[in-house]
Amino acid sequence: MTGRRVVVIGAGPxxxxxxxxxxxxxxxxxxxxxxxxxxxxxxxxxPDLTDPHLQHQTARFRKLQEQLAGARVLSSxxxxxxxxxxxxxxHALVGPADAAQRRGEPVVADALVIATGAHDRVLPVPxxxxxxxxxxxxxxxxxxxxxxxxxxxTVVAGAGPFLLPVAQSIGRVGxxxxxxxxxxxxxxxxxxxxxRPWELTTAAGKAGELASYLGSLAAARTPYRFGAAVTRVHxxxxxEAVTVQRVAADWRPIPGTxxxxxxxxxxxxxGFTPRLEAAIQVGCEIGSDRFVRVGSQQDTSVPDVYAAxxxxxxxxxxxxxxxxxxxxxxxxxxxxxxxxYREPLAARRRMRAFAARLETHRVGSGWTGWLDADTIVCRxxxxxxxALDEYGEASSRAMRLATRAGLGACQGRVCGRSVxxxxxxxxxxxxxxxxxxxxxxxxxxxxxxxxxD
Amino acid sequence: xxxxxxxxxxxxxxxxxxxxxxxxxxAGRRTWRTAAGAERGIFCGMGICQDCVLTVNGVEGxxxxxxxxxxxxxxxxxxxx
Numbered sequence: 001m002t003g004r005r006v007v008v009i010g011a012g013p014x015x016x017x018x019x020x021x022x023x024x025x026x027x028x029x030x031x032x033x034x035x036x037x038x039x040x041x042x043x044x045x046x047p048d049l050t051d052p053h054l055q056h057q058t059a060r061f062r063k064l065q066e067q068l069a070g071a072r073v074l075s076s077x078x079x080x081x082x083x084x085x086x087x088x089x090x091h092a093l094v095g096p097a098d099a100a101q102r103r104g105e106p107v108v109a110d111a112l113v114i115a116t117g118a119h120d121r122v123l124p125v126p127x128x129x130x131x132x133x134x135x136x137x138x139x140x141x142x143x144x145x146x147x148x149x150x151x152x153x154t155v156v157a158g159a160g161p162f163l164l165p166v167a168q169s170i171g172r173v174g175x176x177x178x179x180x181x182x183x184x185x186x187x188x189x190x191x192x193x194x195x196r197p198w199e200l201t202t203a204a205g206k207a208g209e210l211a212s213y214l215g216s217l218a219a220a221r222t223p224y225r226f227g228a229a230v231t232r233v234h235x236x237x238x239x240e241a242v243t244v245q246r247v248a249a250d251w252r253p254i255p256g257t258x259x260x261x262x263x264x265x266x267x268x269x270x271g272f273t274p275r276l277e278a279a280i281q282v283g284c285e286i287g288s289d290r291f292v293r294v295g296s297q298q299d300t301s302v303p304d305v306y307a308a309x310x311x312x313x314x315x316x317x318x319x320x321x322x323x324x325x326x327x328x329x330x331x332x333x334x335x336x337x338x339x340x341y342r343e344p345l346a347a348r349r350r351m352r353a354f355a356a357r358l359e360t361h362r363v364g365s366g367w368t369g370w371l372d373a374d375t376i377v378c379r380x381x382x383x384x385x386x387a388l389d390e391y392g393e394a395s396s397r398a399m400r401l402a403t404r405a406g407l408g409a410c411q412g413r414v415c416g417r418s419v420x421x422x423x424x425x426x427x428x429x430x431x432x433x434x435x436x437x438x439x440x441x442x443x444x445x446x447x448x449x450x451x452x453d
Numbered sequence: 454x455x456x457x458x459x460x461x462x463x464x465x466x467x468x469x470x471x472x473x474x475x476x477x478x479x480a481g482r483r484t485w486r487t488a489a490g491a492e493r494g495i496f497c498g499m500g501i502c503q504d505c506v507l508t509v510n511g512v513e514g515x516x517x518x519x520x521x522x523x524x525x526x527x528x529x530x531x532x533x534x
Contacts, residue, residue: 034500036521041499046470097500097519100512119501131483131492138498141518146475147468150483150495237492238483379496379504382489409503409514414496437503437514 003028006331007090007109009079009278012040013317014309014324015115017344020067021328022113025340029071030107032092034078034436038065040117041137042317049147051172056165056209057317077105078436082282088112088304093442100439104446111304111331114279114292115324118272118310122158123367124385124418125268126375127233136166136269143169150175151265155242157181157230158269160361164213166267167222177222178263181244183251183270184361185227192360206318206354229253230266231370239264245370252366270363273417274311277432289313290430296345297336298327306331315355322347368422377422378415380408388422396427409437458526460485467522474498474505474517485517487532507531 006022008015011033022029031038039045043061045054052058074094083089088109095102120135127133132151136158142148153176156167160182167177184192217224225244231253232243246257279292285301287293292307294300300307306327309320325344334340371377373386381404391399399405405419406412412419412429420427454469458476467476474495477485484492485507496504498518505517508529 049468049470049475096521098506098509098512098515119497119499122497129491129493131494134495135497135499135502138495138518141498142475142478142495146471146478148471148475148478150478379488379493379502382491409506410501414502 004331004333005087005108005110006030006113006328007032007088007107007111008113008115008328009033009090010040010115010117010309011035011038011073011075012115012117012309012320013042014117014320014327015040015113016064016068017321017324018113018115018306018308018328018331019071019073020064021325021344022332023067023070025329025332025334027332030109031068031071031073032077032079032090032107033073033075036076036097038068038073038075041141042320044141044144046145046147050144051147054144054169054172060321074105078102078438079278080434080436080438082112082278082435084282084302086110086304088282091446093438093446098437100441101445102442104442111306111333112282113306113308113324113327113331114282114284114300114311115307115309115320115327116275116278116311118274118314119413120269121271121273121363121417122268122414123270123363124371124375124377124415125230125233126370126372127235127239128268129376129379130233130235130239131237132235132239132265133233134265134267136163136267139265139267140166140169143173147173149173150267151239151263152176153178153263154265154267155179155181155230155244155261155263156267157242157244159183159271159363160269160358161210162269164210164217166269168213168216170267171216171220175265177217177220178261179244180217180222180224181228181230182224182226182361183229183247183364185249188249188360189226193357229367229370230268231258233266234260239266242266247364248366249364250366251364252369270367271361272310272314273413274314276311276430277435279307279311280431281433281435286430297330298323299330304331313355314358315351319348319351319355322351363421365421371422377418378403378405378408380410380414381405385422388419392423396423396425399423400427456522456524456526458522458524458528460528461530471522472518473507473509473515473520473522473526473528476522477517485528485530487530489533
């Protein structure tokens, strides 16, 4: 079906693959992305500042860029609202990040592909607001995008294979990684990944990548610890050391196993949180696993709305590329039996087997055991664990209004799931009527006062 | 190519294309904001957490990790009680 107007939100691997596939199928494609350059977090690079060794799958990226020649690509475009209906209406503001008078850009869509990705989930730790503590993604982002490092000696800690490229990127910009600390134990890893993980990684085409990361660690003599966590960050005006402690299978810290590791920076990544707000605003059904539910064509519960990449399940760039291709073809109106689905569907099957293993690194409920009563949980509003405990029996609304947890500038994006773990109840921070930061003046200028939800 | 930005009166030189956070970090500065009496700087590095905001050319609340430094930018720190 040619001439169908397809709008893709997000220009990471999933969004780019969707846009390329939709263009190839003859659709009229618009890509909206908040970054200055397309590529998302995976291809977060700068042509002059990025060490080429930190780029993966550059050939694939170049090919996608070529395929996008037939699409309209709006970078520095923040989508702040989506109106349901036929057609759908997507509202974006275009201009430098957080500038005062960005241009309003309404785009009409016969079909929408939501590929908004995920961001690091960082669990609160006593001392985690000290200068020098960042998300693992931040350490990688400043290495890739700006060619700088956050400290001289960094501890990388959390869970999952993503810690490995983070450690490698720190080394590439001249930093020393003191240790990589993984919460899953060796036993858990063997049960989750099998005794021959290389067979799985070979099937997924990841063996070379894994070997490169482990080789970097070995060359730098960086220890890779399992079944342990950073449970405290020490320092007065900045990071001076961390406590690394063994944790049980549910991540509860085991008393008496504390070690002190000197460092001036800590990169923490305990997994990923999908960026669901756009999908929720459109009305897409969210599963009990808190990812967007999709069918075999990446179709959501809302007609003409498709989802791909990390918002449908954390699976990495290769899964996102396959899902994006399927979503782009479907959004363009290509019939399910078409042969063009065969290759991306096969790739999606292979990658999902790999993605399922990432569950091995799922956050354990015992992590709250390393919090003190005065540990800040909500960074924006400096809300401490003790304040949340006082409202443990209250409604989530009463808790939020009394403590202000999750009501600050980030709107619960950083602390939301942690607050839920502590209070033991869902709060619903993912439901956000305005999808990105917008200034009041910009709102007034773009919609003439008609901003009722 | 390089860019020069003024940060609380001091002039910092950065590489063309670096974010404001990148210029600050390269100059050895890790914090540029005060929240509840404590120093804050970059945290998420991808525009989510709002911890790294500063005032750029008189406009408040600009995420240092998302804004590319432009020659002549005047940058000021922000304080939140």
